[in-house]
Amino acid sequence: MTSLTIENVYKQFGQTKILQDISLDLADGEFLVLVGPSGCGKSTLMNIVAGLEEPSAGRVTLGTRDITYLPPDERDVAMVFQSYALYPNMTVAQNIAFPLEMRKVPKADRQAAVQKVSNMLQIDHLLDRKPRALSGGQRQRVAIGRALARSPSLFLFDEPLSNLDAKLRVDMRAELKKLHMRTGVTTIYVTHDQVEAMTLGTRIAVLKDGLIQQLATPMELYERPANLFVAGFIGSPSINTAEASVDASGNVCLQAQPVGVRIDPVHVNKTVIFGIRPEDLVVDSDGVIDATVSLLEPTGAESYVLVDTAFGEFTLRMPGPGQFNLGDKLKLSFPAAKVHIFDKASEVRLND
Amino acid sequence: MSTQTTAHTMAIQASRKPSAFTLERFWLYLILCLFAFMFLMPIYVMLVNSIKPLDEIRAGNLVALPLAPTIEPWVQAWSQAQIGVQATGLKPYFLNSFLMVIPAVLISTALGALNGYVLTQFKVKGGTLLFGLVLFSVFIPFQIVLIPMARLLGELGLAGSVKGLILVHTVYGIGFGTLFFRNFYAAFPQELVKSARMDGAGFFVLFWRLMLPASLPIVVVNIIWQFTNIWNDFLFGASFSDYSSYPLTVALNNLVSSSTGVKEYNVHFAGAFIAALPTLIVYIVSGKYFVRGLMAGSVKG
Numbered sequence: 001m002t003s004l005t006i007e008n009v010y011k012q013f014g015q016t017k018i019l020q021d022i023s024l025d026l027a028d029g030e031f032l033v034l035v036g037p038s039g040c041g042k043s044t045l046m047n048i049v050a051g052l053e054e055p056s057a058g059r060v061t062l063g064t065r066d067i068t069y070l071p072p073d074e075r076d077v078a079m080v081f082q083s084y085a086l087y088p089n090m091t092v093a094q095n096i097a098f099p100l101e102m103r104k105v106p107k108a109d110r111q112a113a114v115q116k117v118s119n120m121l122q123i124d125h126l127l128d129r130k131p132r133a134l135s136g137g138q139r140q141r142v143a144i145g146r147a148l149a150r151s152p153s154l155f156l157f158d159e160p161l162s163n164l165d166a167k168l169r170v171d172m173r174a175e176l177k178k179l180h181m182r183t184g185v186t187t188i189y190v191t192h193d194q195v196e197a198m199t200l201g202t203r204i205a206v207l208k209d210g211l212i213q214q215l216a217t218p219m220e221l222y223e224r225p226a227n228l229f230v231a232g233f234i235g236s237p238s239i240n241t242a243e244a245s246v247d248a249s250g251n252v253c254l255q256a257q258p259v260g261v262r263i264d265p266v267h268v269n270k271t272v273i274f275g276i277r278p279e280d281l282v283v284d285s286d287g288v289i290d291a292t293v294s295l296l297e298p299t300g301a302e303s304y305v306l307v308d309t310a311f312g313e314f315t316l317r318m319p320g321p322g323q324f325n326l327g328d329k330l331k332l333s334f335p336a337a338k339v340h341i342f343d344k345a346s347e348v349r350l351n352d
Numbered sequence: 353m354s355t356q357t358t359a360h361t362m363a364i365q366a367s368r369k370p371s372a373f374t375l376e377r378f379w380l381y382l383i384l385c386l387f388a389f390m391f392l393m394p395i396y397v398m399l400v401n402s403i404k405p406l407d408e409i410r411a412g413n414l415v416a417l418p419l420a421p422t423i424e425p426w427v428q429a430w431s432q433a434q435i436g437v438q439a440t441g442l443k444p445y446f447l448n449s450f451l452m453v454i455p456a457v458l459i460s461t462a463l464g465a466l467n468g469y470v471l472t473q474f475k476v477k478g479g480t481l482l483f484g485l486v487l488f489s490v491f492i493p494f495q496i497v498l499i500p501m502a503r504l505l506g507e508l509g510l511a512g513s514v515k516g517l518i519l520v521h522t523v524y525g526i527g528f529g530t531l532f533f534r535n536f537y538a539a540f541p542q543e544l545v546k547s548a549r550m551d552g553a554g555f556f557v558l559f560w561r562l563m564l565p566a567s568l569p570i571v572v573v574n575i576i577w578q579f580t581n582i583w584n585d586f587l588f589g590a591s592f593s594d595y596s597s598y599p600l601t602v603a604l605n606n607l608v609s610s611s612t613g614v615k616e617y618n619v620h621f622a623g624a625f626i627a628a629l630p631t632l633i634v635y636i637v638s639g640k641y642f643v644r645g646l647m648a649g650s651v652k653g
Contacts, residue, residue: 050546050550051550052546052549052550071549072546072549072550073549073550073551073552073553077550078550079546079547079550081543081546081547082543083541083543085541085543085544085546085547087544087547087548087561087562088565088566089561089562089565089566098548098551098553099550099551099552102551102552102553102557103552146551150551
């Protein structure tokens with residue numbers, strides 16, 4: 001019913017291309033996360049959907065309406081900003097009711113809506129306060145409440161948790177997810193935090209330099225990154241990489257040692273990038289990679305072991321505190337199915 | 353362990369708040385007192401002499417306290433002194449000044465705020481050039497516009513009236529008002545404006561409900577500035593008004609310079625004090641708003 005379609009959207013300022021040929025399709029009730037480094041164009045794309053900026057070319061359709069050039073208030077879209085953007089001179093109740101007041105909703109209905117969302121977000125005891133008397137988490141709740149009160153067909157979140165401290169961010173993240181499950185409103189969520197992206201999104205679009213690098217479900221993104229950038233951006237600690245070669249029959253080799261992956265023979269004699277996630281490296285006396293422990297990073301539930309190898313520094317993810325000491329000599333192996341191979345020049349994924 | 357503790361206590365002793373009255377402080381206070389004296393002395397002289405009978409002033413000591421204090425000079429200056437044709441005192445001119453200054457300040461503040469709002473929140477074609485031109489008006493000396501303005505006021509039928517003075521001061525006030533508000537609104541959080549636009553606030557709603565309530569500090573700055581300038585203006589008042597519409601500054605000048613016979617210095621002092629009081633009061637009453645941060649709480653601070 002309220003699906004969103006973005007077709008071939010471009011945005012440029014003079015010679016600077018901010019967005020290039022962006023096409024996205026959101027089904028009703030979907031939670032799409034736009035993720036990418038700063039300057040990748042994710043906020044610009046968000047602003048185009050919100051109506052705060054116009055695309056240089058392309059079309060945005062919400063439900064059955066073409067909203068590409070509609071003013072922001074006629075789009076039935078609500079947005080939550082990073083800085084909360086609460087009106088400082090109005091109380092919490094007035095803030096939440098403001099969009100309804102602008103839409104000339106009768107006073108009684110406005111009050112009912114304020115009651116409803118403030119109960120839902122547990123901010124009903126704050127209704128008479130001004131924003132400056134609220135904590136960061138409370139302000140963010142009010143901002144969400146204000147967006148919710150309009151019952152929009154599309155929710156936009158522009159890095160809503162970036163200004164909160166670490167603990168609160170985790171709590172609010174879970175609450176946002178619950179809220180989305182309860183309301184089922186189609187949502188676009190911009191973040192640069194890959195953990196937020198992975199935990200919240202039904203699908204994730206990874207952006208870089210104004211281009212969508214990959215659009216997929218969180219697990220697909222993690223297990224089958226479409227290129228080296230996505231592989232490196234998603235996952236913490238990040239993926240281990242090393243240069244590898246391809247022999248005459250298409251076998252990928254690390255220093256002439258086949259890793260058990262075959263790729264299309266057209267890539268024969270090319271240099272490729274071999275990638276393996278930290279949790280897929282196994283300590284194994286029959287392993288092919290020699291490694292020396294150089295640093296231990298215990299985090300409590302698991303620990304990261306940094307090792308020096310002939311291919312550079314690798315990271316291993318181990319459960320528990322880890323049983324190694326600095327300087328230990330290890331042998332590492334890995335399941336062939338977990339290996340990622342990328343073209344060195346184009347950085348595109350080569351194996352299945 | 354023990355050495356650590358000793359080092360710790362020593363550190364605490366070393367950083368104790370200095371309470372001694374050092375030589376440095378002595379000089380600092382001395383200089384500050386000197387400046388305070390320089391600024392307060394004229395006020396003291398005016399006040400003291402405005403409540404002395406004339407003979408005491410003639411006796412020669414301006415600094416001495418009055419022997420027989422009287423409010424007679426104030427009454428004289430306020431309602432009895434000969435200024436125009438009739439002996440009305442400063443009272444009607446005091447009223448003229450207020451009739452001139454209040455509308456001029458309000459209108460120029462409102463226009464300055466609107467200009468600043470439009471120039472910062474909307475992409476106005478040639479907005480920077482426009483702002484440059486408005487700013488230029490701030491630097492045009494008053495004397496240059498005297499003759500064109502006299503002509504304009506004549507054409508409009510406003511010559512020699514309080515309304516004419518309101519127009520002149522409003523026009524001159526727009527430049528500074530625009531400057532103040534533009535710079536204030538340029539620092540206004542963009543996300544607030546975006547949010548309001550998405551919530552459906554139009555041009556005036558956004559201005560009236562969001563920008564203006566957050567502008568109290570700059571409104572006060574602008575009001576103090578405009579009030580002081582317009583109240584103290586003499587040139588426009590002397591050029592564009594007549595007996596019925598003299599502002600207080602012109603009337604004060606007439607009081608001091610045109611009295612026949614004996615120079616009544618005590619009345620002059622009282623008159624000057626009356627003329628200075630409103631600007632003093634405006635500053636004292638509204639000065640505290642200078643420091644108030646009203647944006648607190650709207651965005652992450």
